[in-house]
Amino acid sequence: MKKKIGIYICHCGGNISDYVDVEKVKKAVENDADIFLAKTTMFACGDTNQNEMVDDITNMKLNGVVVASCSPKLHLQTFRSVSERAGLNKYQYVHANIREQVSWPHSDDKLGATEKAIKQVKAAIAKARLAEPLEPMTITAQKAVAVIGAGVAGIKAALQLSDMGTQVYLIEREPFVGGRTAQWERIFTSNETGKEIISRLYKDILSRDNITVFTQAEVVDYSGSIGDFKLMVKVAPRFIREHCVEDNLQKAIDVCPVEVPDSFNFEINSRKAIYNHYPSEYPYLPVIDIQNCTRCGECEKVCKNIDFSQKEETLNLQVGSILMATGFDPYTPADNEYGYKHIDNVITLPQFKRLLALNDSKLMYNGKVIKNIAYIYCVGSRQVNGDNKYCSRYCCTSTIHAAIHAKEKFGNINNYHFNRGIRTYGKQELLYDESSRMGDIYLQFFEDGEPQIYKEGNKTIVKVKDVLTKYKELEVEADLVVLVTGMVPRKDNAIGSLLKLPRGRDKFFNEIHMKLRPVETVIDGVAISGACQGPKNVTESVNSALSAATKSFSIVSKGEIDLEPVIAIIDKDNCTWCGACAEACPYDAIQKTVDGDKSYAVLNSTVCKGCGMCLPVCPSDAIDLTAYSNHEIENMIDALL
């Protein structure tokens, strides 16, 4: 089709015309090939001119438009929509920047500025000549979201998505929901217990009909991309039938002869092979730990609902987006790090928290009443020699909160905090203040002066050269030493590897941009939330979960997704498959395809973002970018001379 291009050159009320001879620019281009119309205007962006443009485009059936005015950052969208109003495809509109990049920086050289303006307009014309109408690619989106992990973040995200009206699959690897939150007792600031929060939220889940919860479920395979992910989920059996009488189940638990360390209590006590962690835990049904079950059959004798014939199931889910809420692991101290596993009364913070929950009237550990507790901070965080350079954020507050809790619950406790500078940021500072006033003693060290823990007879001594007391060596006889362990990424990262989610320096999942796109990942359609992204407290996890829910929802909400049409185009005839483009692509958008004896690269256009990184690496120059083809760029270069 013959090109009919219209050109509008803006005076910008003198901003341009004071330095650029606008009329001269018009004269220089109006007789070029394909130019159908050339005008100057006082304000191109003004309503009058916009309406005039719409008339011109419709009446003269222009199929290419150039406006030479200010920066495209200001008005590219304006004129694109002018084009659309006139029925012209917006990608056939080209913008020339003759204010910010011509008249203003060259206000000292009017001649030079005019010449440059002519070149810029000619380059824009060159581009407009070749500009094809483009349509955004539309793909249908499954109106369902998979939420991986049913801790507080996952549950909140699921509820939010359900409210917004989409189907949610909440997939939990453990037999029970609640994640780490359920393991904590009182939580700062409201002092609600983790169990209460989880129960409250889970009851909400039960009242929704668009949330399906899977426990003991793991995503084992995935394919597809944004809008249409296909997940294969394996669900392990509970070996207990639903709708059974609770009485019998408790009996079944009681008679089970197996004792295994209870991971819910961080192994400070044991549980049976048929168990739940606490009576009101969701789902209400206990589970049989088949790895540790000896099949002695005792439970079957007292309870009819035990069913060893249950089999593993495999489900195939189709979702439009995936929301990760897989949480964290507490750091496990190295062998003999501060006497861990070598000195009998050295435990970790999570263990201590469970100890507080499990003891009633007296705080006991190893059969001894505890009075003096030493807390060693930053164990596994802010490491000098180890890999974990980061601060785990929650531990200072959590420890102080637990220390106050211990004092209030058991009385007559002395707390000694061996810290590296307390980081109770924000309102959490009040807790630090409160504990100080309650008589907790804070001793500080820097990374080069770690406290020493050793046995003196049957006494455990902690000593440190205290920064706050002119490095005087001080010691405490501790009945219990609590290692304040931080957060580390989940040891089992199968799902992360499966989705190829990138990880940051701290090995937690990485967002695209901390501030611009804080819950999105470079894998389109996969959002991250909660502590799988980095250490967070409950409030912060929930905030990120809700943000992530909105992002996930906006992908699936309309049932279809518009993608920018500017993408790479692979000329398969020229391609000899060397893999360089696939390697260069940050989005994994290029795959190898074998067609008979020929291999070549194929682009997944829904994943491509149009950055062009694959272009220069292709040895046979088989890749072009829409709207930035060799032809277009080289013509522009020619025009600029």
Add this chain to the structure above:
Amino acid sequence: MEVEKGKTAKYLKEKRKVPASVLENLKEFTKIKKTILTALKESEMTIPELSKKLDMSTPDVTYYVMTLQKYGFIATGEIDDMDEYFNYKIKE
């Protein structure tokens, strides 16, 4: 009431009195601007030098020199030998 475009200040002037302090401020600024620019026309100067010459406190000179620089009357020149104070000059 229809007021001619581009001449609306007069309209508001009738409705609203301009406080004396505002006019005073304008006078003050115009005066200081003139003194500083006149001084700099003779030669480039640093702020302490200007302050001495004009018998004005250094914080005030700093403020006005920086302001006049922002308005495009003054440009920054070279820094002195001690790497402490910049010279300021009239912008061509």
Add this chain to the structure above:
Amino acid sequence: MARINPEFSKELKKYGGFDLNACYNCGNCTAVCSLSTSENSFPREMVRYSVLGLESEIETSLNPWLCYYCGDCSSTCPREADPGELMMSLRRWLTGKYDWTGLSGLIYRSLTASIIAFVVVAIGVIAFAYAQAFNLETILHIGHYFEMFAIGGVFAIILLPNIIHMWYLTILKPKTKVSLKTYIKSIGDLFVHMFTQKRTLGCDDNKTRWFEHFILVIGYLSLLFTTVFLDWFSAQNLFIILLGYVESAIVFTVTIIFVSGRIQKKKEVSQRSQPSDWFFVIGLLLMGLTAFIVRLFIDLNILDNNVWMYLFHLIILAQWALIIVPFGKWTHFLYRSFAMYFDKLKTLEGVYNE
């Protein structure tokens, strides 16, 4: 190596009501204090030792006596831990520590004990007067002798041993080597500080307080001298009589200013008055006032008919001499002066430069 003792701060709280545990060791108090120097920095050091319960560090330190309680540290403390009041409490605690009888500590810690002591002394005086059949002349006579002996006795039996104990704790125990020459050379400081409180002038905005205090000390000491050695109540010399009037008037006027200050709690220093502080200022006030009235009654020739007035004065006097001077706040007059003296010794011997 020192073992932390969290019980100490609980013990210390009996000597004053404040929140030393709130301290988060920012050092603002030390830096804001105009008496604190890079050689000898306080009060945070003392707060820290108190929180940690490092008793031996505190009992060998002179720092609590070096503070004149302007209150800047407390009013600017970001955690309202009240370091100024801590210093005050440490002075009380140290007074108890120096006192071999242990009564000082008891009186500071327990209001009941203090009241019992005051009541016992009062009953004793009345009983004595009863035994003398309320004969004014005998009572006056014995009263005068009592004053002299009380001063001498209290000084010899209580205060001198306590000062020696203080010297042992702060000089001998930390193994400070002080030559005899230094002792002699610095003795002047002892008296300068005892009578002038020169150091207070180092505090910001404190000129008035220093002046009031200075007048009070001078007034009190000269009144003591006038009554005891010039026997004011029996004096015929007009100059002595007038001198006594002026002195007692000074004492009760200045103390009235102090008392009203404590009631209004305007200044930081007077925000947390303890019973011992009240006993001290009220004692001083009543001493000055009753002495004034007693002499007035003598001059008006109405004391014979108002023996109770002198008895009241005597009760105050006895309580002052037997309780407040040996065990109460009066001792700060001595300990502070000696602390300045010992501090000078330490400075001259270069202890702080290490």
Add this chain to the structure above:
Amino acid sequence: MQSQIIKESFDTLVVGGGIAGGEAALNLANNGYKVLIVEKDLSIGGKMILLSKVFPTLDCAACITTPKVSEISRHPNITIFTKSEVKNIDKIGAKDFVANVTKQPRYVHVDDCTGCQLCEEACPVSVTDQYQFDLVGRKAAFIPFSIASPKVAAIDIENCTLCGACERACPTNCIDFTQEEENYEIQVKSVVVATGFKLFDPLMIPRYGFGLYKNVITSMQMERQLAPTRPFNTVLRPSDGKMPDNIAYVLCTGSRDLSVGNPICSQICCMYSIKQAQLIMGSLPMADVTLYYLNIRAFGKGFNEFYDQAKGMGVDFTKGKVAKITEKENGNLILRYEDIETGKVSESEHDMVILSVGVLPNQDANKLFSKEDLKEDRFHFVNQPDILASPAKTSIEGVFVAGTATGPMDIPDSILSAGAAASETISYLSRKK
């Protein structure tokens, strides 16, 4: 002449057009809801748009804010009122709110202004520039700052001499002194409170000499000095234009300090001070920078590494709170503090001191509702009754809170909390349907 009340309705009213309000609005608008942002300043973007660079990534604040801000201002579902104030909000029935909003005249027709700055050039008046925190002057006809949104002129009527020079200079005739205050009655279904925070005023601590000593400045003034559109073209002392070579930061100015009534930690000062220290070392390679701190609160993602990096660059960290600042004749400043590590009172001389001022509540939020009770916490931040499970909820149903209106927060946390507020609003609105 009493102007009439203009009635409009939206799904959500966002009070405050800072980064939190903007983000919340954007999330809502992207999901199809009609949003009105009411901003009391001339530009949206809040405090963030005025910053130099942001920690711990050191990307320029403008690079992050401008795309966001232009996305917000261009969004078809978002209406923005600048220089406007929400006077009062009332709940009508169980579902709706009615807000009275006043729009102050800007004396410029926003749609016609091209941001050419000719009026600014023409204006003869000069007053202190609040957007440069009073370090330089600005005109009475002015564009707030180079990346303001909308980037159009405004007339500071309080300081205008009504000489008409701007009008004569304006090529589009967009200046209009006949503009008057406009009153709106806005009907909405939900409200997001994103009123942000206020900075601590260091005049409250006279012993730091702020206001008296010219070389004692606030961190926000330093932020401007380091920004790309900085007032001095480089970092200079305001007292005499000297290039500083020994700069001190006083952390916890107005935070963690009961003596000024603010016991909480402001959460951002440690990090922005460390950031500024790094930037100073970049632009003045010979300069020494010392941070006087109590505890360094480098708790967020990448923060501690950023702190370690500053130590590695040679920034000096001295533990101890500065108690007093005094000025020497040459404008240098003496800082008195206790060096906690040695336990000794110390004094040090610096040629410039930056007070790292803390975060205080913007109590405007508490005046929004007259009949309903928008509860506040004991520090007058907006209270979060279900802080653990629904941090964006407030004491009024249908009213949500985003960003620093609930307490100190850094930018990533503000953005996440804004996302949460938008999320809660969406589910509230869809449940109401």
Add this chain to the structure above:
Amino acid sequence: MPNTAPQKAKILVFSTEKISDPAIDMAGLLKLHYPPTVNTITLPCSSGVKPRWILHAFEKGFDGVFIAADGSDCSYGESCTEKTGNIVAKTHEMMKERNIDPARLKMAALCSVCSEAFVKHVKSFNEYLIKSSK
């Protein structure tokens, strides 16, 4: 305009839509001057510049090519700088083969407000190109 204006080199700049082009815009906004023979083509990302475009520019008569790269701010990922660097290195090789001075291709990372840096870069590049062409 006096005719003594120094000779100006023709420089082609590849900028990026989101990061470096705004910086070049801002140079104009701040009225910072640089030679008007500097012309810009904007791309999504600097790591998508093809060596053949650069060679084409030299062939047609440009004196220099300047890539205003995104640096680590690039929204397409942190590998941008490295990849752009690779392109430059590769093109340098190709330029050597064609007997073109490799110094006529320059690259620098610019943030979106690095306008001063941009002007400094193109000015010194311009000077270099003028000097080397003499």
